[in-house]
Amino acid sequence: MPKALFYFHEMKIQRVKPNVVTFSTLLDAFCKEGMMQEAAKFFEDMKQLGLRPNEFTYTSLIDGYCKMGSLNEALKLMNKMLQAGVPMNIVSYTALVDGLCEAGRMEEAEEVFKEMLKGGVAANQIFCTSLIHGYFKAGKVEKAMDLIKEMRGHGMDPDISFYGTLIWGLCNNGKLDEAKLLIGKITAEGIHANHVIYTILMHASFKAGHKVEGLNVLKEMQDMGVVPTVVTCGAVVDGLCKSGAIEEASTYFNWMEDMDLETNLLVYTALIDGLCKNNFLGEAEKLFYQMVKEDLAPDEVSYTSLIDGNLRHGNFERAFELRNEMINNGIKLGLKTYASFIWWLCQFNQVEQARVFLNEMNEKGVLPDEAIYNCLIRKYHELGNMDEAIAVQKEMIERGLFNGISDCVVTNEQM
DNA sequence: TTAGGGTTAG
Incomplete structure (x- = not known):
């Protein structure tokens, strides 16, 4: 990216005028880095220079906003695009629908799909794969299957990414056996599963407790000559940690070096979390700082893992120290960080301190979930402080988080 | 010449 910008400025110095393609290429690079403010600035700059953004420019922006979860910005851009007389094509629609699917906004995705067909733009395999992914993610297996049938009816030839999505969907909807059968079937048809598909299957097997x-699966993958990637290893380390096989997890973590694979934040975090949950807090702390030494900047997830580890061992001082370190490094506490503090403070009967965290969440605009409220209500009730139990439950109801079937302990009569 | 889909962490 800095090199690209260097050439861009060099162009200006040499008085070579950038055109729409130059701008779109740079703007797309910013979008892919998640630097949407910079991308938006380039978008304005090019218009100022009298250049007319085309379908490529708009699509990069739509995709960028979708990938960072700013769906409303993406939808606004679609309208702007159409107003500017630049028609949406199948690539722009795919970027938008994929974003809506990722956010679970399936009704809107279906709406956009209908609009697309009305406008005479035909769906293709990439578009359908996005929509199928969305249906599976939302647990709408039947809808996903219907669309697959329709795809076949339209003569679309499934590729390896499509099968990856399908296998992921089956695994995530409790159909691990069907996923395995499917791999056998496609192999027989001469389509070879790749590292992504094996990683999906392996992760699902661990998740099912197997x-x-x-x-x-890892062995089979290697036997088939498919080389594990850092993602595969991350899934192995995480899977073993969650099975309580912490020593094996450490072995695979070190094995990555033999495989010439560079570890990343995710793999470190998986092992740190595993060590914390298996009573190796000292090792977890060591690994955390080894990670920092390797220039991997801890994020909210890795801090939360270590904070949670300290809290579960009653090391509140250290947990608070890490919280401060996190804030000083410019990382905001998220739902899981607050949930961890509130849960463990309650477990150690420090309900007032837990309440401070709930108040802080409200101040900072982090929406608490049902579990956080239930945890506090239960603890207040257990300690005999019914006034506070009722107050917290009222707040929960106001926020629309009380669905009446949760295990809240304050009954209507008590309120 | 520039844009879209599947995998791992709290």
């Missing part, structure tokens, strides 16, 4: 099976 440790041996998970490791078998």
